[in-house]
């Protein structure tokens with residue numbers, strides 16, 4: 001056996017805030033179940049710290065952080081809190097169930113934030129830092145303190161706050177570029193200077209947290225590491241406030257691909273990045289831009305003749321990392337009407353699905369049906385049909401048939417048949433457009449008071465015969481909680497009806513389980 005050479009690279013801690021900063025941005029809210037699913041995936045992928053939410057922000061956030069704390073096996077689970085005692089206690093209550101709990105408390109330190117937002121003098125802010133960190137340390141040993149708007153904070157005051165936080169027991173110090181204002185040189189120098197000036201700086205891990213307002217978030221993050229930070233705060237797909245946060249997948253792959261100039265390593269299994277990105281895009285209904293680095297659909301696509309020619313001669317001509325290294329299997333067209341079960345099973349395996357015999361047979365039948373209607377079956381089509389099928393396994397209501405009349409001659413109408421627990425029910429409805437007509441028909445068969453909070457369509461693959469993937473989010477007016485239904489079909493109207501029914505099924509299942517819990521209690 002050969003002895004392993006110890007790594008000479010510094011380990012960088014990956015702190016993922018998809019479920020907090022990411023979820024905080026307009027249009028990216030996730031349901032409780034979706035948050036758990038994302039948290040499980042982050043843990044499996046090797047994220048070191050999962051910032052699971054902001055427990056004081058809402059009961060939903062508190063419940064999600066509590067549930068994530070209870071289930072996560074490897075990662076540290078972190079809850080965010082402002083400097084107030086109530087905030088910190090709420091975060092402490094939520095993370096106390098975690099195997100490795102952390103409280104992350106933040107307070108603004110820049111002149112503009114202190115004067116207008118907090119309306120407090122620097123001396124008061126300094127006292128609040130100490131009080132917040134001390135309170136958090138009563139709950140947990142692992143406390144992070146953040147100087148909000150750190151990059152626009154006066155240097156001496158920033159150092160005093162950092163010094164006070166470390167003395168009060170903070171084990172991680174985060175200096176965020178809250179408004180995405182800094183530049184790489186400036187941020188690198190800031191970390192070096194703070195670490196040199198604060199006497200006990202070696203008692204804490206320094207952390208970067210960059211927003212992307214000037215498109216510099218990842219560059220600034222890497223510069224912060226050069227300045228001595230060893231924790232990176234980031235999100236999948238770069239989602240987050242305004243222009244977003246530094247993207248986890250970009251940082252991880254920059255470190256891996258340019259190890260010659262970035263002597264660091266992370267614990268992330270990069271081959272899971274593509275699926276993680278898809279999971280977050282689906283959960284948030286926030287599509288990934290086509291040309292997004294690492295996880296965009298064009299990230300490994302070569303269109304021009306010159307590039308294709310180069311790629312055929314040697315892949316390194318135009319690829320600096322392999323698609324496989326981030327979990328992208330090359331899109332292929334081999335699945336179709338003539339494909340056999342064995343090849344289909346093999347394809348599913350490549351895509352990361354292990355289905356039981358019955359599920360495999362069902363998925364195979366559905367793939368054949370799709371192949372009759374669509375010329376090319378791409379990997380994404382297969383993923384969509386399997387995901388949808390798994391999700392609809394125990395549905396009470398199913399779409400049996402839908403016919404719509406659309407076009408300029410209105411009124412648009414829909415004739416819909418649903419299978420409601422084995423009984424077929426058919427109605428006809430009109431509406432302001434075919435989608436509205438189909439949804440009105442659903443309403444007639446399944447009267448409900450849920451509010452339509454989101455309706456979104458995108459094409460899974462290209463071409464006019466592409467599958468449409470539809471997300472429908474319904475909000476339960478009684479509890480304020482949301483559920484999301486998703487469905488894919490080459491017919492946008494059918495996908496829309498199936499997604500709506502999917503959401504209603506979830507709502508129904510949730511209400512039933514709540515009633516059951518009340519009956520037991």
Ligand code: KIV
Pocket residue numbers: 021106146147148149174176177178179209211
């Ligand atoms: O951007 C920011 O400053 C934050 C803090 C809460 C860390 O998100």
Ligand code: ZN
Pocket residue numbers: 021176178209211241
């Ligand atoms: Zn932020």
